[in-house]
Amino acid sequence: MNIPSDLLYTKDHEWVKVEDGLVTIGITDWAQSELGDIVYLELAAVGDSVEQGKTFGTIEAVKAVSDIYAAVSGTVETVNDALIETPELANQDPYGQGWMLKIRTNNLKTEMDNLLTAEAYEALIG
Helix, strand or coil: CCCCCCCEECCCCEEEEEECCEEEEEECHHHHHHHCCEEEEEECCCCCEECCCCEEEEEEECCCEEEEECCCCEEEEEECHHHHHCCCHHHHCCCCCCCCEEEECCCHHHHHHHCECHHHHHHHHC
16 A cells, blocks of 8 residues: 655545645545545535535545545645546546645644654554
């Protein structure tokens, strides 16, 4: 299972990358493999406020429909429109082209304490 060490993770199987004051969020390789073929995504829109631990969208796969949770609180700056048009990117490249949202946050230092390192996430999924 691919768990990049330069990312942070949530217990709900989202990954987090912090760069230039923006937080990029997607689902982990483990999550996409558990879901199976992803066929549809509904995500928050640019300008929406999201709250850490609360849902910001849903992901529909052949096996199930699941909520997607915000790893941090803030305002949605960018949505990956390519992912909406080609949802299977979340299966093919979950840590690259399969990213979901970019969020501008004010509480990053506080909220980082609620995120997991790659090692802690690996222990979580066993």
